[in-house]
Amino acid sequence: MTAPAKALSEIWGSTAVEAEYAGHPGLVLEPRPGSLGEMLSGTSRWAERTYLVQGERRISFAEFLAAIPRAGEILAGHGVGPGDHVLVIGYNSPDWVLALWGCWQLGAVPILGNRWWGDGEIRHALDVSGPALVLSDFPDPAAHGLDGAVPISDLAAAYAGEPLADLESVPRGLPVPDEDAPAVVIFTSGSSGAPKGVVLSHRSVVANQHNLLARSRRLPTDLDGDAPEPVTLVCTPLFHIGGISNLLTNLIIGGKLVLNEGRFDPAQILRLIETEKVQSFGGVPTMAIRVLEHPDFESYDLSSLRSWPLGGAPVPASLLERMARQLPQLERRGLGNTWGMSESGGFLTVAGNRDLAQRPSTVGRPYPVAELRIHEPDEAGTGEILVRSPTVMLGYLGIDDGTVDADGWLHTGDLGHLDSDGYLYLDGRSKEIVIRGGENIACAHVELALAQHPDVVEVAVFGTPHPDLGEELAAVVVHREGSVAPSPEGLREFLKGTLAYFAIPTRWSIRTERLPTLAGEKTDKKALKAEFAAAAGAGSDPDAMKRG
The missing domain is CATH 3.30.300.30 (ANL, C-terminal domain)
Incomplete structure (x- = not known):
């Protein structure tokens, strides 16, 4: 079954309404894309733009869209079919991005492994996911227990071939599964035990993108096709939820996505911002600190940078002040703090410059369809943060532990409180409370x-x-x-x-x-x-x- 063609105004809306999904009440945006294919409707207008950059490799939108069905054919040739699990374990690369879409082209479920795992963690992922195929960039996959793995680089062949005359045939040709069917599995960090596989539905993947675009006023219906191409630098792993969000956002809005090479290196980041004229670069506070502390920081031209949102950990006011001081163009806008997690399927709250100036250390207010409540607050109003959103995970792969309850509330394990205006503050993890x-x-x-x-x-x-x-x-x-x-x-x-x-x-x-x-x-x-x-x-x- 393929999706019928629709006008963009029939696909993307900005009104949050009460509805029912996954068997419980909640908020959804209407109208909304009903599938990954609908989410890509209209991306053919970016055909001549560059989508992916890494080192000397530059992949245009036309090349990438045309490669999606070809990547599906390559995976099908290895026996992958609808519903199959495909373990993808590799560093960020244009071929990794294509592996994700090649799986979706077939209706398969990509299982996104962590390239820095040890062999024991790889064995655990194999055990819990039971993949029909493994795609890897390890020089010797068998040495890591990945016998029979197919090199991710094999998918590069999909970029070759004649251009497609009708690029819109690509999104129309993507399967239209049930919105609550599994779409992708990402893993928790494993910092306190074996990594858990977080199962995200098609509804989750689409709703997260819709949330982000609606809040930032970048819905496809709002975009000017003649405006300069936005440029985003991504150095966080694509196998994390933030990485997935970045690659999907830029595919939808016609943005150039610049990928670093290898592990995080502040010098490389500074060079890429300068040479690629990067406008947006996000990450966790540790990354910001290491970039700002680099001894050659002042020698680079970073004037193109217009947005530097942070997330993943509380952001000290002193760090935000330093970012604004060393990059004066960010003093009034472009700084931000976000909060979300793998289990939430994306970002839940966001705070901008004005929010952070008026309410230091807040992570902001919820995205349009995210509902928050504080469970069993203490005298100061602090308790476990519960979240309900169409982005929330279906559950952990092979585990039913009640993390998401029957009413759709995700028990985050994060402690926090809300102020009178609905701004959220994080007070730590329930497991990061020391009892002295x-x-x-x-x-x-x-x-x-x-x-x-x-x-x-x-x-x-x-x-x-x-x-x-x-x-x-x-x-x-x-x-x-x-x-x-x-x-x-x-x-x-x-x-x-x-x-x-x-x-x-x-x-x-x-x-x-x-x-x-x-x-x-x-x-x-x-x-x-x-x-x-x-x-x-x-x-x-x-x-x-x-x-x-």
Whole structure:
């Protein structure tokens, strides 16, 4: 079954209405695309523009759209059919993007693996997903337990061939499954256990894009085909929800998507912004810090940059102030903070410059169809954040643990509170609450306070075992190179008056070495906890890990 042709005004609307989906009530945008194919309607108008850039490779919209059915044929030749799982595990590349759409062309479900996984995590993903085919860019897939894997680079052949006379035949030729059928599986970071496969429906993928475009006033019906092409730099992994959102957004709006090569490198990011005239670059706060701290920052022409949204972690006011200071064109608009997660299928709230100036540390108000509520709030109004949205996951692959309840509410595990105007503030993870002698301490709250210190570049706070208190608070502080290292005593003094005495860390690691990160540059607290545990197990308390 293929989708009938519709006018863009019949596909994209900006009115949120009450409806029922997945067997429960909620909000949806009307009208809305009913499938991935409808979501791509009208993209043929961007045919002459460049869609993907990586190194010397440049793929036009015409080349990419024409390659989608050819990629489907290549995968079908390897036995892939409707409903099959295809494990895709590779670094960001134009071929990776095509693998995603090649699966959708066949009605298959791409299972997006993390290229930085160890072999044990790869085995786990194979066990839970049972793929009919594996696409990989490992030089020796068999060495990682991926016997019979097909190189992702084989899909590059789909870019060759005669141009298509009717590019609109591509979106019309995509299958139209049930909106609540699985569309893609992405994995959680696995920072506190084996990665979980998050199953997102076709409804989820489409609704997330609709939410983003409606809020930013970039619906296809709003676009001027003669306007300059927007340019976005993506260095977060495409196998994360933010990466998927970026590649779909730019395909819909006719934007050029610039991909970095290899792991995150601040120097490469600065060079790409300058040479490709990047207008938008997003990421997590750690990425922003490392770009701003690069010793050659001032030598690059970054005047093209107009938007630098952040997400994935609380954003200190001092970081936003620094971004505006080093990039004055962002002082009035272009900065932002967002909140979302794999399980939510995308972004849930957003705050712009004015919001952040008036309400420091907020992550903003909900996107059009996201509903929020605080579960069992305490005296201060803080409790677990529950979310209902058509973007929310169907569940975890092979696990039914009630994370999404019968009424469609996702239990996020994040703690937060809402102000009187509906702005959300994050107060930490329910699993990142340290209980010290009966007192609850939100790690995120302490991290934000420490980040205000003028010599602190990065910080991570977590709990470590204590024989009497149950837990004590540990902080790993990265200070600016060239500055005098702050002492535990000095940091404790800095925090007095800002934090309660029991929320001030008692164990410290103060260094210039950057914090370890997971894919996507989120801090790897599991690794940091292991460092402290190893020091304790060795019966030593080295200078780098002081009590104070």
